[in-house]
Amino acid sequence: xxxxxxxxxxxxxxxxxxxxxxxxxxxxxxxxGDTVFEPMGFDAFGIHxxxxxxxxxxxxxxxxxxxxxxxxxxxxxxxxxxxxxHEVDTTDPAYYRWTQWIFLRLFDAGLAEQREGPVNWCPSxxxxxxxxxxxxxxxxxxxxxxxxxxxxxxxxxxxxYAQELLDALDHLDWSERTVxxxxxxxxxxxxANIRFDLERCARxxxxxxxxxxxxxxxxxxxxxxxxxxxxxxxVPRDRLGEVxxxxxxxxxxxxxxxxxxxxxxxxxxxxxxxxxxIPVWVAPYVLGGYGTGAIxxxxxHDERDWHFARAHGLPIVEVISGGDVMESPYTGAxxxxxxxxxxxxxxxxxxxxxxxxxEEKRRGEASVQYKLRDWLISRQxxxxxxxxxxxxxxDGPVPVPEEDLPVLLPEVEDFRPTGTGVSPLAxxxxxxxxxxxxxxxxxxxxxxxxDTFLDSGWYFLRYPSxxxxxxxxxxxxxxxWLPVDMYIxxxxxxxxxxxxxxxxMRALHDMGLVPAPEPFTRFRAHGMIVMSGAKMSKSRGNVIxxxxxxxxxxxxxxxxxxxxxxxxxxGGDFRDEAIVGVPRFLNRVWRATQxxxxxxxxxxxxERRRHRFIKRVDEDIAELRYNTAISSLMEFARxxxxxxxxxxxxxxxxxxxxxxxxxxxxxxxxxxxxxTGHEDSVHARGGWPQYDADLARPQRxxxxxxxxxxxxAEFETDAGTPAAELERVTLELPRIAELLGGRVPLNVVSxxxxxxxxxx
RNA sequence: GCGCGGAUGGCGGAAUCGGUAGACGCGCGGGACUUAGGAUCCCGUGGGGCGACCCGUCCGAGUUCGAGUCUCGGUCCGCGCACCA
Numbered sequence: 001x002x003x004x005x006x007x008x009x010x011x012x013x014x015x016x017x018x019x020x021x022x023x024x025x026x027x028x029x030x031x032x033g034d035t036v037f038e039p040m041g042f043d044a045f046g047i048h049x050x051x052x053x054x055x056x057x058x059x060x061x062x063x064x065x066x067x068x069x070x071x072x073x074x075x076x077x078x079x080x081x082x083x084x085x086h087e088v089d090t091t092d093p094a095y096y097r098w099t100q101w102i103f104l105r106l107f108d109a110g111l112a113e114q115r116e117g118p119v120n121w122c123p124s125x126x127x128x129x130x131x132x133x134x135x136x137x138x139x140x141x142x143x144x145x146x147x148x149x150x151x152x153x154x155x156x157x158x159x160x161y162a163q164e165l166l167d168a169l170d171h172l173d174w175s176e177r178t179v180x181x182x183x184x185x186x187x188x189x190x191x192a193n194i195r196f197d198l199e200r201c202a203r204x205x206x207x208x209x210x211x212x213x214x215x216x217x218x219x220x221x222x223x224x225x226x227x228x229x230x231x232x233x234x235v236p237r238d239r240l241g242e243v244x245x246x247x248x249x250x251x252x253x254x255x256x257x258x259x260x261x262x263x264x265x266x267x268x269x270x271x272x273x274x275x276x277x278i279p280v281w282v283a284p285y286v287l288g289g290y291g292t293g294a295i296x297x298x299x300x301h302d303e304r305d306w307h308f309a310r311a312h313g314l315p316i317v318e319v320i321s322g323g324d325v326m327e328s329p330y331t332g333a334x335x336x337x338x339x340x341x342x343x344x345x346x347x348x349x350x351x352x353x354x355x356x357x358x359e360e361k362r363r364g365e366a367s368v369q370y371k372l373r374d375w376l377i378s379r380q381x382x383x384x385x386x387x388x389x390x391x392x393x394x395d396g397p398v399p400v401p402e403e404d405l406p407v408l409l410p411e412v413e414d415f416r417p418t419g420t421g422v423s424p425l426a427x428x429x430x431x432x433x434x435x436x437x438x439x440x441x442x443x444x445x446x447x448x449x450x451d452t453f454l455d456s457g458w459y460f461l462r463y464p465s466x467x468x469x470x471x472x473x474x475x476x477x478x479x480x481w482l483p484v485d486m487y488i489x490x491x492x493x494x495x496x497x498x499x500x501x502x503x504x505m506r507a508l509h510d511m512g513l514v515p516a517p518e519p520f521t522r523f524r525a526h527g528m529i530v531m532s533g534a535k536m537s538k539s540r541g542n543v544i545x546x547x548x549x550x551x552x553x554x555x556x557x558x559x560x561x562x563x564x565x566x567x568x569x570x571g572g573d574f575r576d577e578a579i580v581g582v583p584r585f586l587n588r589v590w591r592a593t594q595x596x597x598x599x600x601x602x603x604x605x606x607e608r609r610r611h612r613f614i615k616r617v618d619e620d621i622a623e624l625r626y627n628t629a630i631s632s633l634m635e636f637a638r639x640x641x642x643x644x645x646x647x648x649x650x651x652x653x654x655x656x657x658x659x660x661x662x663x664x665x666x667x668x669x670x671x672x673x674x675x676t677g678h679e680d681s682v683h684a685r686g687g688w689p690q691y692d693a694d695l696a697r698p699q700r701x702x703x704x705x706x707x708x709x710x711x712x713a714e715f716e717t718d719a720g721t722p723a724a725e726l727e728r729v730t731l732e733l734p735r736i737a738e739l740l741g742g743r744v745p746l747n748v749v750s751x752x753x754x755x756x757x758x759x760x
Numbered sequence: 761g762c763g764c765g766g767a768u769g770g771c772g773g774a775a776u777c778g779g780u781a782g783a784c785g786c787g788c789g790g791g792a793c794u795u796a797g798g799a800u801c802c803c804g805u806g807g808g809g810c811g812a813c814c815c816g817u818c819c820g821a822g823u824u825c826g827a828g829u830c831u832c833g834g835u836c837c838g839c840g841c842a843c844c845a
Contacts, residue, residue, distance in 0.1 A: 180764060187841095208845085223845090257843045285843050285845095286843080287843070287844065297845085304845075494840080495841090535839095566772070567773090575786080578772065585785085623776095627772095628784080632783095632784085634784055706779085708825080755780075757779080
């Protein structure tokens with residue numbers, strides 16, 4: 001399972017839910033005879049802990065071990081089968097030494113680079129945020145409005161893997177919605193790069209990216225992104241001052257796009273096919289960081305361009321039929337028009353022909369773009385692993401030599417963010433000032449720490465090898481345990497954590513350091529737990545403290561209750577009134593199994609019932625349908641209980657019940673296993689009861705009889721009775737004869753073991 | 761706006777392939793045991809009708825002998841991405 005982030009508040013219900021579902025699966029696999037490795041660890045670095053520490057004036061280095069200990073204790077009480085000898089803690093130097101080592105491997109491979117760029121800056125957390133930590137222009141953690149700043153940052157070049165990461169999704173056994181989320185995030189789009197000559201500015205030409213080359217003849221102006229790093233190159237010299245002043249006055253991007261904001265640069269572009277001169281504009285609705293940072297605007301066939309053109313009185317030229325472009329943009333496909341020799345072509349065909357024409361004139365070519373951006377890992381904060389780089393005035397950024405790892409996080413008392421865009425580490429002079437490993441001259445350490453997603457990007461590789469201190473992972477152990485055969489976690493990590501982990505694994509694989517390109521062959525996203533339909537949150541005051549339930553009802557009851565809320569992969573509604581049914585059920589199990597003393601193992605009806613029961617529970621657990629497995633367990637326990645009070649409950653049924661219940665309720669089943677005279681453990685590897693598929697199949701079935709689709713009668717018969725026989729029996733039923741009243745049915749449809757429908 | 765899910769009794773949810781809708785649990789009603797029961801156990805429980813029966817899976821069409829399930833159109837809810845050209 002995904003390892004938790006140990007907060008001071010303790011284990012969250014979502015953690016309990018994720019963990020319980022995983023543990024049941026692990027216990028089941030172990031009972032089946034598999035050798036299962038279920039490790040646990042703590043993702044303990046990060047801004048959440050640091051912010052909490054800042055608020056309470058306590059040092060994160062002192063707070064974290066306490067949080068971890070608390071989490072560990074809570075997890076123990078839940079009855080997890082964790083291998084605590086392989087625990088991982090990302091804040092342990094013995095761990096982050098290897099996080100730094102991985103960074104250096106990426107650096108050596110050219111996958112880590114430092115570059116300047118506009119970044120998201122949270123004025124409250126006083127740090128840079130990754131794009132995905134910005135929600136609606138606000139900081140994901142503190143809700144402050146995010147500002148833009150230009151800083152030198154470390155990036156991991158995940159974009160180089162965009163296509164590979166996308167392609168490999170086809171072969172992963174993952175929850176479909178997670179795969180979809182990753183596909184959308186990578187955001188591949190196919191189109192063309194088209195070059196326009198420029199006049200009256202420093203640049204001689206500009207390339208735009210479009211997915212609609214078929215609309216090229218409708219391009220009536222160009223737009224450069226307001227945040228384009230080389231915007232000045234597009235501006236006529238005499239207008240530079242004016243444009244810069246305009247740009248500096250720009251409001252940060254709001255929630256709703258504002259198409260009234262934009263400026264005519266005064267330069268011109270030449271249409272590559274018509275030679276027509278069209279104006280060049282600048283506007284914030286175009287993103288400087290996507291594609292080429294510039295677009296050809298086709299107002300007739302693009303929503304945004306249409307609104308922009310309307311707002312600024314720019315011409316709208318229809319080139320695809322199918323709409324009324326003076327009224328609203330038409331963005332669908334259609335037939336080309338006003339497009340010289342291309343008139344009459346369908347969009348799909350037109351795209352290819354226009355690109356071919358551009359290629360011939362060397363004014364463009366087919367192109368693919370991705371939404372995925374490089375992974376910004378620099379954090380100007382304290383609570384993270386220092387990025388292991390030394391900046392030398394002569395040799396530039398130099399990796400810290402491997403034998404000097406880990407670069408320990410210095411124990412400073414004042415870990416508050418400086419707010420100047422520099423990490424608090426920069427104030428620790430004796431730590432920062434070092435000699436260059438290459439030339440021996442004076443140099444300074446990199447003072448940024450890395451993103452927590454780098455910590456969690458490889459922890460699964462560390463688990464099997466926690467007892468090795470000379471390598472990050474042992475080749476043999478890694479070969480044995482990786483890739484992870486079943487990974488369970490929340491879908492909130494569908495893109496960030498899971499995509500970064502895939503990238504890290506793939507990069508390491510290309511370096512020949514790990515045996516497989518993908519970290520998780522199977523992934524299942526568990527559902528969300530809501531409270532009376534509402535998402536749980538502190539502000540709503542509906543956050544559940546699992547401790548209270550475990551204390552009041554016990555771990556077994558709480559586990560079963562959580563798993564019975566709904567399908568595991570869908571989540572459920574946490575209404576705790578229903579929890580009282582679980583102790584009733586466990587009581588029944590307690591009573592019935594101890595009274596089951598009959599040694600009868602031959603009773604055919606009950607053997608069939610037993611095999612049918614095992615089959616259902618078995619298949620349900622395998623598919624993570626814990627809720628329906630639990631209802632089967634309850635049904636079986638009820639039958640057994642009734643037999644127990646009649647004095648003829650069978651020992652074999654009690655044993656079967658306890659084994660099948662063991663993954664859900666590990667404590668009570670172990671106790672009962674002992675009380676019912678067993679020497680070994682109920683959880684013993686390979687103890688899962690086998691079912692016989694023939695016996696699991698019912699031998700008698702009830703056939704429903706419908707007349708014109710309305711149910712009128714039923715009868716019991718042997719399973720597998722042929723359709724013709726079912727029809728014969730049906731027509732002899734008094735009730736059916738009565739309804740027919742002498743008429744001959746038009747048709748009779750008989751389905752073996754199911755139904756007979758008489759049509760009159 | 762785009763993408764992905766979902767909508768079934770008073771409630772959470774079952775129904776694997778198009779074949780008896782409502783498994784299991786909560787709640788509720790009745791009963792047993794009991795000095796007592798807010799404990800435990802048993803029985804009942806979609807709605808309507810005295811009844812044979814009728815009506816029922818968000819709404820509207822369709823395919824089919826038969827639709828909760830498939831197709832088309834719509835409503836509402838949740839989640840994710842959101843100016844990605």
